[in-house]
Amino acid sequence: ILADKVASGGVFVPFPEVSQETPTIKVQTHDKNTDTNSRAFTLKSTLLDASGKAVASLETTPNPLSAGADQEFVQQIRIAKPNLWSPNTPYLYRVRTELVADRKVIDAEETRIGIRHIEITKDGFRINGEKMFLRGANRHQEYPYIGNALSDAAQYRDALKIKEAGFDYVRLSHYPQSPAFMDACDELGLVVMNCLMGWQYFGKDPAFAELKYQESRQLIRRDRNHPCVILWEVSLNESDMPKPFIAKTHAIAHEEFPGDQMFTCGWTKGYDVFIQARQHGGCKKVKDLPCVVSEYGDWEYFAQNAGLEQGQWKDLQPAARNSRQLRGDGEVRLLQQALNFQEAHNDNMKTTAFADGIWVMFDYNRGYAPDIEASGVMDIFRLPKFGYWFFRSQREANELVAGQPVGPVVFIANHWTPDSPREVRVFSNCDEIALSLNGKLIERRRPDTTRVASHVKHAPFTFTVDRFEAGSLKATGYIAGREVAIHERRTPGLAANLALRFDLSGRSFAAQGKDAIFCHADVLDAAGEIVPINEPQVFFGTDAATRLIGQNPIAAEAGTATSLIECDQANPTATIYALSIITRGDQTHILSAAASPNETRVNNYTVRYTTDGSTPSAGSPEYRNPIPKHPQLRAAILADGKILVTTASPARTATLPAAKNLGL
Numbered sequence: 001i002l003a004d005k006v007a008s009g010g011v012f013v014p015f016p017e018v019s020q021e022t023p024t025i026k027v028q029t030h031d032k033n034t035d036t037n038s039r040a041f042t043l044k045s046t047l048l049d050a051s052g053k054a055v056a057s058l059e060t061t062p063n064p065l066s067a068g069a070d071q072e073f074v075q076q077i078r079i080a081k082p083n084l085w086s087p088n089t090p091y092l093y094r095v096r097t098e099l100v101a102d103r104k105v106i107d108a109e110e111t112r113i114g115i116r117h118i119e120i121t122k123d124g125f126r127i128n129g130e131k132m133f134l135r136g137a138n139r140h141q142e143y144p145y146i147g148n149a150l151s152d153a154a155q156y157r158d159a160l161k162i163k164e165a166g167f168d169y170v171r172l173s174h175y176p177q178s179p180a181f182m183d184a185c186d187e188l189g190l191v192v193m194n195c196l197m198g199w200q201y202f203g204k205d206p207a208f209a210e211l212k213y214q215e216s217r218q219l220i221r222r223d224r225n226h227p228c229v230i231l232w233e234v235s236l237n238e239s240d241m242p243k244p245f246i247a248k249t250h251a252i253a254h255e256e257f258p259g260d261q262m263f264t265c266g267w268t269k270g271y272d273v274f275i276q277a278r279q280h281g282g283c284k285k286v287k288d289l290p291c292v293v294s295e296y297g298d299w300e301y302f303a304q305n306a307g308l309e310q311g312q313w314k315d316l317q318p319a320a321r322n323s324r325q326l327r328g329d330g331e332v333r334l335l336q337q338a339l340n341f342q343e344a345h346n347d348n349m350k351t352t353a354f355a356d357g358i359w360v361m362f363d364y365n366r367g368y369a370p371d372i373e374a375s376g377v378m379d380i381f382r383l384p385k386f387g388y389w390f391f392r393s394q395r396e397a398n399e400l401v402a403g404q405p406v407g408p409v410v411f412i413a414n415h416w417t418p419d420s421p422r423e424v425r426v427f428s429n430c431d432e433i434a435l436s437l438n439g440k441l442i443e444r445r446r447p448d449t450t451r452v453a454s455h456v457k458h459a460p461f462t463f464t465v466d467r468f469e470a471g472s473l474k475a476t477g478y479i480a481g482r483e484v485a486i487h488e489r490r491t492p493g494l495a496a497n498l499a500l501r502f503d504l505s506g507r508s509f510a511a512q513g514k515d516a517i518f519c520h521a522d523v524l525d526a527a528g529e530i531v532p533i534n535e536p537q538v539f540f541g542t543d544a545a546t547r548l549i550g551q552n553p554i555a556a557e558a559g560t561a562t563s564l565i566e567c568d569q570a571n572p573t574a575t576i577y578a579l580s581i582i583t584r585g586d587q588t589h590i591l592s593a594a595a596s597p598n599e600t601r602v603n604n605y606t607v608r609y610t611t612d613g614s615t616p617s618a619g620s621p622e623y624r625n626p627i628p629k630h631p632q633l634r635a636a637i638l639a640d641g642k643i644l645v646t647t648a649s650p651a652r653t654a655t656l657p658a659a660k661n662l663g664l
Contacts, residue, residue, distance in 0.1 A: 001221045001222060003032075009221060011027065014028075023079065025047065025115065027076070028074050039064070040101065042059055042100045043063070043073050046096040082115050085116040085189075086127050087191060093112070094111065114186060120230070120354070122291075135167055137360065137361040139171070144380045144550060151514055152183075153515050156181075157504070157517075158361075159184035159185055159190055160402060162190060176197065191230045192229045193230070196212065200237070212245070213249065216234045216252045220253060230263065231273060234250065246270035265292065267294065276291070278356075284351050293355070296344040296345070298360065320332070324375045331420055337386070341391070346454060362378050363378070382518060383520070389413060390427050393458050394429070395409070397429055410426065410485045411487055412473060412487050422466070424465055430477030430479050433445065434476045437472070445463070447461055472490050494531070496524060500593045502520075502576075504517065509597040510569065510572055515567055516566040516567075521593065523560070531559050536555070539646070542574065548566075553648070574598065575644075577605065577637045579636070585629075590635045592607050609623050618638055
C-alpha cells in the first residue's frame, strides 16, 4: 500500500494458469534500496506447502540497485499436482520471499496463498472448473459493548460460526474488515465479497470521489493475495453514484488486479457482476449478467415499500410477521423468522443468482437507532435462533467444515412446553425423520413439499401433534434407511441450577494475548435442560485476571444470560462466577456457578447471604437450601474471604410462576 504503485508494491502472487496438473504461480516482488549506497542482492522465492516443506524455489542472479532506486521482479513457479483451494478444500501454501546480500538475508516476508481459478458468467460461478451455488450471509464486524475492537481470535470465531451455520460465502457489509477475519476466511473456505466503505451517500465535493478511488486501490492492494476474495464491491451500497464514478472504480479494480481473476460488483450496471437486494427485485429479471442476491430475508418482511427512504417505514409489517426477532421473543416468532428465511432463499434459488446473502448473520447495534437490529441468524451474543438450524441443515452430512464432516443434522425447533406450538418443525439434512412422544411414534415422514420447499436443498419436516403431553419429544434421523442421529427435547422443569459455558469456537481464550469471549450462563432444571424463560437477572463476577464488559446484571433471554469477558494477558488463570436469586412462592432459591475459560482449576467458593440489605461477608449465613422469601435479601459469592460477585441492594429477584402454571 505504501509504495502507491499500480498493481505493484510488496509481493503480489496471481495465477496466470491453474490446473490440476501444473499451475503457474507468478511471484511479483517490488524491492527498494533504502540504503545510501548502491547494493547488489539476489531475490529468492520459495513455495512452502501446508506442512512447511519447500516444494519449489527460484533465485535471481545478483542485481545491483542504486541508492533510493526500486525495481520489480517477476518469477514464475510451476509445481506438479498441486492442492487447489476451494470452499470445500481450503488448502494454503506460503511464498517465502528473501532478499540476500553478502550471503545474508537482509529482508524477508511470507505471503499465504491459495491456488485456485474462478469463473463468473451469466451461467453461474465455477471454482477450479466446479460449478457451485454460494449460500451466504452478510456480516457486520461489531461485538456488543466493544464495537469493532475485536481480537484476532474473536474474528476467527465469527468466521467459524458463519461456516458452521451452513454458509460458504460472506459479504463484508459495507466496509473492509479485519485482516484477521480475511485470514480466517482463507483457512476455513469462506469466499468473500470485499466491500468499499459506503452506504446510502455520495458526496458532491469532488474530493469525496477521489477519496473513494484511493480507497478502492488500497482495498485491492491489501487483500489481493487472499484466495477467499472472489468479488470486489468497489461500489457504494444503495447510493446514487454518477456513471463516471462507476466506470472509474471498475477500471481501477482491473488496473490493480490485471488478468481474468478480477470481478467487480455493484448494485447498478457497469460492474462485472450485478448485485441486488431481494426487496428491490433480486435476480428475478436479470438474464444477461452474472447476478447475486446481495441481501434478503429482512427488509422485504419489515416494510413493503422496499425503497431507500428507510426512515419513512410507511408500511411496517406486524411484529409477529417480520424477521426482526430476538431469541427471547418466543417460539412462534422465531419460527416465523425461520420461515421468512426459507421462503426467501427458496425464491432466490429459482432465479439466475449464483449466490445469495441473508441479512444478517448476527444481530447488531446500528448507532442511528437505540434498539438492536434483530434479523440475525444468531443473536448479538452469537447464540443461534431457530433459523440457524434451517441453514445448517442445508449442508450434506459428508461436507467438511474446518476439516471435519458436518454429519447428520437433526434439530427440533420447539421447546415442548404447554404453550409450545403443536405443529412441530424439525430441521434436518436426513432423508426421513421419525418423531415420537414419550416413546410412542407420532409419524415417520419425508421432507415437506410445500410452496416454500420446492428449491431448497433440504426442506424441513413438519409434524402435527394432537395434544401436549409433558416429557420427551424425540426426532430420529435416517439416511438411506439407516438411523444416523437423534435430537430430543424434554419438557423443562423448574429453574434449579446455573451452568457456565464459554464460546471458544476453535480458539483458546487469550492464547496470543488480548482477547474477548462470551460467557453464557444457562438456567437449568434439575435434569440439566435449559429453561427457556426471559428471567432471572444473573450477576457475573470475575477474578483479577479478567474483566467483565457490558450490562451486569443481565436478564436471561430464552434461558441464557451472557457476559463479555476480556483479558489483556496471554493464557490467564481465570475464573468466572455467576449468581442469581429466584423466588418461587414463599421460598427463595440462590443459584450459583463458577468455571474457567481455560479449564484451569476453579477455586472453592461459598455463597453467603443477608436478609437486612447489608453486604454479605464471610461471617454471613452460608446458603445451602432454599430460604424463606425476604424483600431485603442479598447474596454474594466469596472465595478466600474475598467477595467476587454480589447482588444489588435490595436484591433483584425473579419471581417465577408456580409449577402448575408451567404445566408441569
